[in-house]
Amino acid sequence: MAMKDVPDNIFMTTLDAAASWARANSLWPMPFATACCGIELMATASSRFDLARFGAEVMRFSPRQCDLMIVAGRVAMKMLPVLQRIWLQMPEPKWCISMGACACTGGVFDTYAVVQGVDRFIPVDLYVPGCPPRPEQLMAGIISLQDKIKHGGTLNGTEFARRDHSTGPIPFDKDELIRIREANEQLISLN
Amino acid sequence: MSTEDVLKSKFPDDALTFSQFRDNHRVVVPAAKLQAIFNCLKSDLGFDMLSEVTAVDYLEYEGATDRFGVVYVFINIATGERLVLKTFVNDPQPTLPSAYSLWKSADWLEREVFDMFGITFTGHPDLRRILTPDEFTAHPLRKDYPLKGRGERHNFPIVTRADS
Ligand code: SF4
Numbered sequence: 001m002a003m004k005d006v007p008d009n010i011f012m013t014t015l016d017a018a019a020s021w022a023r024a025n026s027l028w029p030m031p032f033a034t035a036c037c038g039i040e041l042m043a044t045a046s047s048r049f050d051l052a053r054f055g056a057e058v059m060r061f062s063p064r065q066c067d068l069m070i071v072a073g074r075v076a077m078k079m080l081p082v083l084q085r086i087w088l089q090m091p092e093p094k095w096c097i098s099m100g101a102c103a104c105t106g107g108v109f110d111t112y113a114v115v116q117g118v119d120r121f122i123p124v125d126l127y128v129p130g131c132p133p134r135p136e137q138l139m140a141g142i143i144s145l146q147d148k149i150k151h152g153g154t155l156n157g158t159e160f161a162r163r164d165h166s167t168g169p170i171p172f173d174k175d176e177l178i179r180i181r182e183a184n185e186q187l188i189s190l191n
Numbered sequence: 192m193s194t195e196d197v198l199k200s201k202f203p204d205d206a207l208t209f210s211q212f213r214d215n216h217r218v219v220v221p222a223a224k225l226q227a228i229f230n231c232l233k234s235d236l237g238f239d240m241l242s243e244v245t246a247v248d249y250l251e252y253e254g255a256t257d258r259f260g261v262v263y264v265f266i267n268i269a270t271g272e273r274l275v276l277k278t279f280v281n282d283p284q285p286t287l288p289s290a291y292s293l294w295k296s297a298d299w300l301e302r303e304v305f306d307m308f309g310i311t312f313t314g315h316p317d318l319r320r321i322l323t324p325d326e327f328t329a330h331p332l333r334k335d336y337p338l339k340g341r342g343e344r345h346n347f348p349i350v351t352r353a354d355s
Contacts, residue, residue: 078324084347110339112337112339113331113340115344121349123351180337183337183340187335
């Protein structure tokens, strides 16, 4: 095709890039807000910070309509199966932001009831640190994710199929095993 | 007659210990007499509301002779009177009679004590775990349970990108 015939207001691109561009600028978040970070997530969407400027203001409470899961807050052990089910219910392509110290690592709640980082059990694309992260930080996270989507998106999500192992820490890490052993020893010495 | 006098006259040889802090009246009763005392509180003294059931683990507590203390808080709605009742149970298999037949609010309160401390309540219609997941095996508020758990956090399947 002769390029000179194309008028100024026509852009040439690949379908993949166009799809990724559209997706990056119209993220529909699923607010999985379980604790205090959720308040900050709400502030991000509200008028002062206005997440709509980045096209990500349409919080959907049905996972079927979302493509960005924002895990905001600590996830209790009993809640984890729910989180996993919601993640599985979201249609491809989808991304996940782990927001706040608790969702990323368990934060200060190193107890029997709190999951020590959701990335152990679901795939996470982006971590937003802080306790809680300020709305600006979350927005910076969303902008970085948009960048990631623009560079790594695909039409049918096939690149995800290759990631067949967890990207988080190994669920039974050495520290955990040491802790469990110590706890058991303590228990034996008590009885 | 005050609550204290009524209880003393009804249970003269059970050595009920009474104490008071401000307007907080407390009584320590033997576990064996608990059901009889419940009946007396409900029918004779008009305590028509059970507002709280909880427990304390006295493992390694200085001067403690019993393992668990179970605490009930009763309210007489007509007079506004409150009574804190405490009783002690011990290992193995700490068991108490359920207050469910007299106060329906005991349902969830006793389930919580069962879940957290492993104290069973005989006569409870549905003694299941209430806070922790059903497959949980420990009773986490016992003092011999490690704060960080025994690895229960890790028994979930891992969802990867390829499966989702
Ligand atoms: S990271 Fe901080 S603000 Fe966020 S859920 Fe945890 S404790 Fe709350």
